[in-house]
Amino acid sequence: MSTVVPLKRQPADAKGYRILNRAAAVDHDEKRRVVAGLLATPAELSPKYFYDELGCALYGAICQLPEYYPTRTEIAIFRDHRTEIADAVGQGGQFVDLGAGDCCKAEGWLPFLNPSRYVAVDIAGPEIERSLARMAPDFPDIEMVGVVTDFSRALDLEGALLPGPATFFYPGSSIGNFTPEGALGFLSGVRRYFDDGREGSGLLIGVDGKKEKARLDAAYDDALGVTAAFNRNALLHLNRKFGFDFDLNGFLHRGFYNEAEGRVEMHLEAVRDQDVRIDGHVRHFATGERIHTENSYKYEPAAFIALLKGAGFDNVRIWSSPDRGYTVYFAT
Ligand SMILES: C[S@@+](CC[C@H](N)C(=O)[O-])C[C@H]1O[C@@H](n2cnc3c(N)ncnc32)[C@H](O)[C@@H]1O
Structure with missing residues (x-):
C-alpha cells in the first residue's frame, strides 16, 4: 500500500528563505591551523570538522541512541515548561539559532514565539539550506535567513539581524565544546548583540550537567x-x-x-x-x-550562572530536568 503525501505549496506572499554564505570567503589560515594541530603533540582537531553531510546525518542518528540522553532530555524540558519559557522569552522579535543543524528544536518553538525573523546559523551549509527549504512553507509569515559561518572564529551576523530584540537560541549543550575561557568569550560576543538598539534581547541555552562517569x-x-x-x-x-x-x-x-x-x-x-x-x-x-x-x-547550574554573569548577563532563569542533570537557562 502506498501513501500519497500532498506536496507543500508555498503561499504566493510567503516570506521564504535566503542564505548568506560567509564560509565562501576564503580563510587562508584554515588549512594552516588544521595542519599545525595535527602535527602537534598531542595532536588535536576542531570538532567543527565532524559536520560534513555524513557527519550531520550521523549526529541525527546519535540523537536517537538510547545512551545519548541530552537531546531527549532537553526536548522534554522545553515541552514541560513551554508556556513559562515562552512567557519569559516573549512574542515576536527575531529568533537566532546558533548551530541550528536540522533546525528541529527551533521549529518546535516557532509556533509559540511567533518571531518575525528566524536566523539559522551553522557551519554546515547544505544542512541548514535543506532545513529552511523544508520549514519555509509551514511558516509563511516568518522571514528565514540561513548564515553559513564558523562562529568559533567570530559570531558575524552582519546583514542577517535587524535592529530590535532578538532571542539567541543555543541548545544541545554545544557551549560545552568551548573551553570555559572560550565559552566566556563566545557568550560575551552574544551579549554584545543586545546593545545598540536590541534591548529586550535574551539567550535561551541548554547545558548538560556533571553526572556519574558510567552514564x-x-x-x-x-x-x-x-x-x-x-x-x-x-x-x-x-x-x-x-x-x-x-x-x-x-x-x-x-x-x-x-x-x-x-x-x-x-x-x-x-x-x-x-x-x-x-x-x-x-x-x-x-x-x-x-x-x-x-x-x-559539563556545568552545574551555579557554575554556568557564574559564567553567564561574567559574560554580562544580569538576570538568569533556569528550568532543570527532574533528575537535575540537564538545565535550560534564559539569560538577559
Ligand atoms: C551538536 S550539533 C547541535 C545541533 C542542534 N542545534 C541540536 O541541538 O540538536 C552542533 C551544530 O553546530 C554546528 N557547528 C559546529 N561547530 C560550528 C562552528 N564552529 N560554527 C558554526 N556552526 C558550528 C554543527 O554543524 C551542528 O549543526
Missing part, C-alpha cells in the same frame, strides 16, 4: 558504534577537504568522561604505527597515540 562514558561511546563512526568520519572529511591520506582503519574511537577536568573527551587513537601525509608533511603516529577531537564540558 557519560556510555553516552559518548555507544554500543552500536554510531558515535565512533561520527568521530572517525572527521578523517574522511579532512581527506576530502584538504587531500590528506588518513586510513580510517588505522584509528579507533575513544570517548570518556575526564572527571578531573569536568569534561567528556573524544579522541581518535592510532591502532598501529603509521605515517599520514598531511599537506607535504609526513606525520608519524605511534600505536596508541591520539588525536583529540572534542571536549564537552
Whole structure:
C-alpha cells in the first residue's frame, strides 16, 4: 500500500528563505591551523570538522541512541515548561539559532514565539539550506535567513539581524565544546548583540550537567558504534577537504568522561604505527597515540550562572530536568 503525501505549496506572499554564505570567503589560515594541530603533540582537531553531510546525518542518528540522553532530555524540558519559557522569552522579535543543524528544536518553538525573523546559523551549509527549504512553507509569515559561518572564529551576523530584540537560541549543550575561557568569550560576543538598539534581547541555552562517569562514558561511546563512526568520519572529511591520506582503519574511537577536568573527551587513537601525509608533511603516529577531537564540558547550574554573569548577563532563569542533570537557562 502506498501513501500519497500532498506536496507543500508555498503561499504566493510567503516570506521564504535566503542564505548568506560567509564560509565562501576564503580563510587562508584554515588549512594552516588544521595542519599545525595535527602535527602537534598531542595532536588535536576542531570538532567543527565532524559536520560534513555524513557527519550531520550521523549526529541525527546519535540523537536517537538510547545512551545519548541530552537531546531527549532537553526536548522534554522545553515541552514541560513551554508556556513559562515562552512567557519569559516573549512574542515576536527575531529568533537566532546558533548551530541550528536540522533546525528541529527551533521549529518546535516557532509556533509559540511567533518571531518575525528566524536566523539559522551553522557551519554546515547544505544542512541548514535543506532545513529552511523544508520549514519555509509551514511558516509563511516568518522571514528565514540561513548564515553559513564558523562562529568559533567570530559570531558575524552582519546583514542577517535587524535592529530590535532578538532571542539567541543555543541548545544541545554545544557551549560545552568551548573551553570555559572560550565559552566566556563566545557568550560575551552574544551579549554584545543586545546593545545598540536590541534591548529586550535574551539567550535561551541548554547545558548538560556533571553526572556519574558510567552514564557519560556510555553516552559518548555507544554500543552500536554510531558515535565512533561520527568521530572517525572527521578523517574522511579532512581527506576530502584538504587531500590528506588518513586510513580510517588505522584509528579507533575513544570517548570518556575526564572527571578531573569536568569534561567528556573524544579522541581518535592510532591502532598501529603509521605515517599520514598531511599537506607535504609526513606525520608519524605511534600505536596508541591520539588525536583529540572534542571536549564537552559539563556545568552545574551555579557554575554556568557564574559564567553567564561574567559574560554580562544580569538576570538568569533556569528550568532543570527532574533528575537535575540537564538545565535550560534564559539569560538577559
Ligand atoms: C551538536 S550539533 C547541535 C545541533 C542542534 N542545534 C541540536 O541541538 O540538536 C552542533 C551544530 O553546530 C554546528 N557547528 C559546529 N561547530 C560550528 C562552528 N564552529 N560554527 C558554526 N556552526 C558550528 C554543527 O554543524 C551542528 O549543526
